[in-house]
Amino acid sequence: MHKVSIITPVYNSEQYIKKCIESVLAQSYEDWEMILCDDCSTDASVEIIRAFAEKDQRIKLITCEINGGAGVARNKAIEQAAGRFIAFLDCDDFWHKDKLKKQLRFLKDKDFAMVYSQYYIVEGEAEVPKYKICSPEKVCFKSMLRNDYVGFLTLIYDTEKLGKQYMSEIRRRQDWAYKLKLLKSGYCAYGIQEPLAFYRVGNSSLSSNKFKLIKYNFRVFHEELGNSWITSSFLMINFLCYYFYYKLVSKKKVNFKPSTS
Template sequence: MEQRVSLITPAYKAANVIEQTIRSVQAQSYQNWEMLIAEDCGPDNTREIVSALSRSDSRIRLIEASHNGGPAAARNLALGQASGRWIAFLDSDDLWLPEKLERQIAFQLETKAALTFTGYRRISADAARTGAYVTVPDAIDYRGLLKNTAILTSSVMVDRRQTGPIHMQRCYYDDFVCWLNILREGGAARGLDEDLVRYRVLDASVSRDKGNSARQVWKTYREIEGFGTVASAWFFAHYAARAALKYRRF
C-alpha cells in the first residue's frame, strides 16, 4: 500500500479513447496502481466501457459524478478516493509508455521531489502521427512555472507524503494552479527528460484554443495568483514566447 500509485483520470465524452488509455496503464512494468476514473456525466458510453473493463481488473475503479462539474470537480472526486502515496495524473485521451511509472517512481525517490514530470510526444487524434519529442527542464520553481508551459498534466506525479492532501481549484487551468500551489509552498519540481507519455491532440481540444488559453493564463495571474498588471504582463510575455515555440511543430 505504501508505494501504490493512484491514477487520477477525469473522463467526459471519452468513449473513443478511454480503452486505449486504460490499456496503456495495464501495460505498465510497475503494477502496484489503482486507476480512479471519474466519469463526468457525458452523453456517450464512456462509463459502460470503463465498467466493463473494471470487472476484469479490480484496480480500475469507475466513479460516477452526480452532475457535470468539469475536470476539476471530476479530479477531486477521484482524489477523494485515492489510497496511494503517489498521485499520478492521466487525462482520458493520453497514453503512457510501459516504463513510465517504474522510471518516474525511481526518479522521484532519488530526487526526493514533491512533484515530478516527464518528457512526451504529441500524437494525432487517431494516434497515426507522432510528433517531435518535447524535452523538459531538470527543475522548475514557482516563478519559473509562471512563465513556462513545461509541465504536461499527464506526466505529473506527486508525493502526498510531502504535499499533504491535494485539491483542485475550480478554474479553467485547475492543473496549472495546483502545481503553482505546490511550488509556492516550497515544494520542489523535477523534470525527468525521458520520452514516457503520449499527448493526444484533438481537433476540439480545449488546450488548442490558443486565444482562450491565453486569456485564462492572464486570468490566473491576475485573479488567482493576485499579481498586478505589470508583473502579470512580465510573466505573460515569457509564457507567450515559450508557448509559441512549443506549438510551432506538431
C-alpha cells in the first residue's frame, strides 16, 4: 500500500469538522495521513482536532500565524505531506467509507495520474443529500478551461507522475486554478461514475456567487494562466456558457439510502 496525504484547510468549522474527520477515520483504506491546517480559527475547531490527533497519530494539526485563506493553508499542509498520493477534503465536507479504496484501485489498475468521482450535494446542516453531481469520464486541460468538472473533494493525484504541486494563494477559485495547473502537465484526469463524497453548500446569495465566479475566474484566466485581457474575456464568456448548461444537466435528484455494508 502507498500512503495518501489528505489536505484539509480549516477555518471556524467547529460545527462540521468532527463529521469530516470521522469520515476519514472510517475509510476502508487505512494507509493515510490527514494534515489539517488551521487558518486562525476563532472557535473550537483546533480543540476538536487536537482531541482526535491525541487518539490517532495519522491525524496531524498545523497552524497558520496569520489568516491567509484556503490556498495558503493548503500549501502549508502540502509542504508537510509525506504520501505518494495527494487528496483534498475541506473541513465541512465528508467522504464515503470506500472513497480512497475505490479511487486508488481505479488509479493503479489504469495507471492514471489523476482520478476523481461524482459527489453528493448536502444543503446547510442536513446530513442526507438531495442531489448528486454527475461528472464526465475524462477531463483534460482544454475541457477544464470550459468548466470546472471535477469536485475538489474527490480529486486524488500521484506525485510520482506529477510531483508535489502547490497552489495559487488567491482567495477564491484557487482549487480550480490548481486543477488547471495539474492538467496543463499533459496528463488527463479520469472519473469514477459513482458518488464517493459529500459536498456541503451554504446559503449565500446566488447573485453574489455569480459575481464572484466572474471576478475570480477572470483572474485565473488572466493572472494565473497569463492570457491577455482579450483572450481572458473570450475564455470567460465561453466558461459561463458551459457552466450554466452543465449545472442544468449534471445535477440529479436522488433518493439517498445510506450504505449498511
